[in-house]
Amino acid sequence: MHGNSVPDSYVYVTEEGVARHYADGSVDALAWEDVVEVRVEGDSETESDILYILLDRGGQGCVVPKSATDTTFLARLRYLPDFDVERLGEAVEGLGEGHVVVWRSPDPPSPLPDFEYD
Template sequence: MAGVEITDTFVRRTLADGRVEEVAWRELAEVRIITTADGPFAEDVFFVLIGATGKGCVVPHSAADPAFLGRLQALPGFDNEKVVEAMVCTADRQFLVWRAQRPDGGRAN
């Protein structure tokens, strides 16, 4: 069954062909928003969650409930201004809205 499952432990997206994308919250390293010029009658905003190992999960905006958005906004240094910029974008773009801090205080590569 295709769909997105968001829990306190992980975010998982099952694609129509049965493939599964998943990232654990504790392994989250980066959050991006990708926008496309496909709207307004097709999905055109996607949250991309990338884990420390490089694997990730794409969450369509339509599946991003308030609890999911709240969890993202609670990440230290989350860039809400970039989210607003992404939400009004009508072009094919990527927005980096959060990256995990390294133990030394710098941003992860």
């Protein structure tokens, strides 16, 4: 009997964020409100898949293979402020070595509050 093999990872996209669950039980997750950069990169392991890399201000992120995305993921990217879908498409089509930054948050990092000491 032949069945489908278990995928090495799967992706959940919600209104709150995106999470990639791996076969070993580990999870990469990021809230949409924390996303400050979106990159597109070729997957050197499969040489056929595209990776979407979402990063927060600390450099932590969530790597989402294009093969694991659906219209929900792409539609949710459009809600990022000033996200350019055409730029994303051009980056995916013309992807070569390395990565391409397709979006950065237009909001500067929040400054730390000034504390007044007595």
